[in-house]
Amino acid sequence: MEKLTVGIICAPELPTKITKEILEELKKRFAQSVSNQIEWELDYKVDQLTGAAEQAHEIFDTAEKLKRQNNWNYVICLTDLPKHSVKHETVLADLDFDKRIGQISLPAFGFPPMKNRVKKSIIQVMQELYQANTLPPTTSNFNENKIKRQFPFSSIKKTHDIETESNVDARYLVIPAINGKLRVLAGMTFANRPWLLLTSFKPIIAVAFGTGAYSIIFTTLWQLSVNYSIFRLAALMLVSCISMIIWMIISHDLWEKPTKKGKKRIRILYNTATIFTLLIGVLVFYLILLVFFSIAIMVFVPPEMFKSVTELEGNVTLFSFLRLSWLGTSVAILAGAIGAGSANPEIVRNIAYGYRQYQRYKELQVENEKNTKEKTAE
Template sequence: MFDDKDLVVADGDYNRQIGQISIPAFGSFPLNIRVRKVLLQVVRELYQHKVQNDRNETAATTEDGMTESERGTVSRQFLFSLIRREHSTPTGEKMDLHLIIRPRIQARLRVLSGMTYANRPWGIIPAFKPVVAAGFATGAYGLIFPTLWKLSGAFELLRFLGLMIAAIFSIIVWIIVSHNLWERPAKSNDKFVRKLYNRTTIATLTVAVLCYYITLFVLFLLTVLLFVPPSLFQSLGGLKSSVEFWNYTKLAWLATSIATFAGSIGVGLENQEMVRNIMYGYRQNQRSKYYRDQQEENSNQKSN
């Protein structure tokens, strides 16, 4: 929830006894602790206000309608937190309970991590089992030939890092393009929210592809440790010193990057609806489907 560009954590209406919280505003870890703290605060304030009205108490109140005891509770609760209390919105609307995140740069980072965590990017790995299998088969086939062995011994650390980043970037771009995950400008979407969705897509896919990359790396590392003899690795790989664990790590690292490049092509073969279900929540999927249907209907009307 956003109020102008302020990230809203919680709202409350004393008279109607209604409160709401926004889960993505709490970030990722430790999510349960943050949610519990704010949830108890919202319920406590609604309850205290109801009891006060029922008993017709005449406690001294501040200009925002809170008693001094309530204000002290809120101040202690969020003393060392990014959560700030506002009593009106940027449009001037008075609010009984209105908790936001300040500063705004921290709010954007928090909601980005919260939305990414809500997407559960690690759930993409089971859905892309064929891609993992294709990537592992490609890398395993390449390990048969000594070319990768020689390259792993000749490459410097920066080359390994550069190749890994390029491989991860390529598969992220391929997933976005092949499954139409990039939110484009339209009358139906706000620019600020659209940018947030696109950043969340990139963050979600980055975490997912890192999980994919680590899975492949572990598989390749176990493979080369089991099936590549040290003496043969030293002779065919052109190593001047004896083979160490770091040499096997570099070989598995190189094979993983090559396999990730190959796997990025296979991602486009997956079912688009399945990918969107992983990337987006139910309501966002419904909204996207509604907008797509509208665009198709408008294009059909123009063609007719």
């Protein structure tokens, strides 16, 4: 039985995590879906450039080099960077049949769950690459319905008309364009892993919780909570969350600035993804404080005392206490925004695409210099 090796080159972090989780299952699925006459071997390698290069040809060149070095028969690259065509369409995958290399962009998958859809798309790409080298050129090997099922509310278009990139023989595009852009933004936000922000919020939580707990014992806040309208309470929440987001961006230098090399469209996409990532982190943080304050108020604030101080008409209800905790949380978030600069800078900066790319390029440069020195020493 013929033996073929497939190498998966993945960018650090999310692509690497997904690759490790699906690697063993892919081996079985290749035998079922690609060819059961082949003994499939799978290998993977984490590569910095795959998560830093914005051009398809850069990744393909690196993939071809690693393919030769590791004696792989096929290569599939997983990147967490968004890919676009010259017409600004969202690129899901690029394929080079001659070199037997495929590339998949994870942000095109949108929000999780993602692992199963990525696995099925890798199988589809592998089918394309294998059949392109074993079947006649006229044989259709694009299972459109199968790959469409991985993208509800969107469609997938396959095109061979790629004039600007000579090494790309086929390309999958997410259409319509607006759906593709929304998916990419959602996928980039997920790739930023906003939940990691909570681990850096410890000093902010201390400041915010202390301020909020201190403020809710004052009867002035009780009176304000009763007199403020729902609209005013919602506006205060919005202002407090935006303040924390802005301060985190400024204090940790998260905003992607114009450069000679960087494209304006990509820069806007990176900054938008950063804002959405911070928004999710701050909203979760807000919800956690809201729950804590709601419990504390219901335990420690006597309803009779609350009614007499605020001159509330009618009985004190659960909603009355929720209004107080809502206001107290907004005050606490405003105070926490001041302490946002003390959050773990490495974790916070790592949610920004531009910063991660910069770090990956630096690590790649160090690695290249090390290899150069070793060759010179020999």
